[in-house]
Amino acid sequence: MSKKRYALVGCGIRAKFFYTAMVTEFKSNIELVAICDINQTRMDFTNRVLVNECDHPAVPTYKPSQFEEMVRAEKPDVIFVTSIDRTHHTYIIKAMELGCDVVSEKPMTVDADKCQAILDTVKRTGKQLRVAFNYRYAPQFSKVRELILDDVIGEVKSVNFEWLLDIKHGADYFRRWHRDKRNSGGLLVHKSTHHFDLVNFWLGTKPKTVAAMGDLSFYGRENAERRGVEQFYQRSFGSENALNDPFAIDLAGNDTLKAMYLDAEKEDGYQRDQSVFGDGISIEDTLGVIVRYENNAILTYSLNAYTPWEGLVVSLNGTKGRMEIKLIVKHLNNPDGTHAQELSRERSITVHPMFGNAFKVDYEEGVGGHGGGDPALLHDIFVEPVKDRLNRAATHIDGAMSILTGIAGNISMQTGQFVSVDTLVRF
Secondary structure, eight states: OOOEEEEEEOOSHHHHHHHHHHHTTTTTTEEEEEEEOSOHHHHHHHHHHHHHTTOOOOOOEEOGGGHHHHHHHHOOSEEEEOSOGGGHHHHHHHHHHTTOEEEEESSSOSSHHHHHHHHHHHHHHOOOEEEEOOGGGSHHHHHHHHHHHTTSSOSEEEEEEEEEEETTHHHHTTTSGGGSHHHHOOHHHHTHHHHHHHHHHHHTOOEEEEEEEEEOOSSSHHHHHHTTOOOOOSBSTTOSTTTTOTTOOOSTTSHHHIIIIITTHHHHOOOTTBOTTSSOOOSOSEEEEEEEETTSOEEEEEEEEEESSEEEEEEEEETTEEEEEEEEEEEEEOTTSOEEEEEEEEEEEEEEESSSOOEEOOOOOOOSHHHHHHHHHHHHHHTOOOOOTTOOSOBHHHHHHHHHHHHHHHHHHHHSSOEEGGGTOOO
């Protein structure tokens, strides 16, 4: 079997997870032929990782203005897009028009117009677009889909889904480019796309009508002032006020963050360590959503980004009973947002039959990130999708349906109205 040639667009933290897998575990299937980023310093760091950590030769580097030149010169079969969210559509569309298939990190894009442009390009070019949804592959979440398919709780009529981001992971969205809603679509698109996709996946349906409310309630300068904070700073690096702030990160004290971001600032001005209690934050940290699905099931969803622990509490109510899913994790985090040490964990699936005693559901724990979902996702992307009745491999339609819930929620927050998903794009 000949190797597929891949080029990577975007060399941030998440990209490292993918490109290191390409050139190590999946090197018999994948040939990484080029990388593309707005920042040469960051691309140079990527090449150092390839050489020093992966025993792989450095690959050619290209700036975004050279994207078409890269495709012509390096002849990739697939473009892997891990750039800033608001640019995903640009590279997805260009790649397909130039004859490449595409894998995109979630979210596929950030608003309805960009989503429509992607859908139109897939239809026009006939190229394949896949979205990297790792949560579907986590054994706990795959088991939920299996139980629903087996009719264990009957037809699901309602879902209550609470997601909590802890004060390490949650805060990080308010330090980085994600804090500007134009870049990320806010947490309803950037983060909740995982959760909306899970509900679509579990129930085998699509969102129909969405209503949402949300606020910036904890982060941001105004909220901190109301709590009596008097010392502020624009960014952590070089600030005395940041020294005693538990929400600050130290770029200079972490070799990876220093190389990828602090040393790279001279090229693009991007500051990775902005204060979470600064000005200019346009995303919400407290969100509530109601969704009606095409099968008439109803979802009530909440997200909070400043909680003591991270995870989810989900209940699904069906015609034969109720299922409760818990994932509760408390971490010590590295400065780059990765988990350094797991202090405690609780994972469970409990079924409450309508008639009979409740019981815990056993399932095999996964190994690797995102509850064991990451390794399975990588195999599906870089080798071939596993054929199973769960249908976990996400297409561009799945990618669109997951973000359209969040996009509709953003519109609802602006207008105060219910939003019909079928008015947003044409399939």
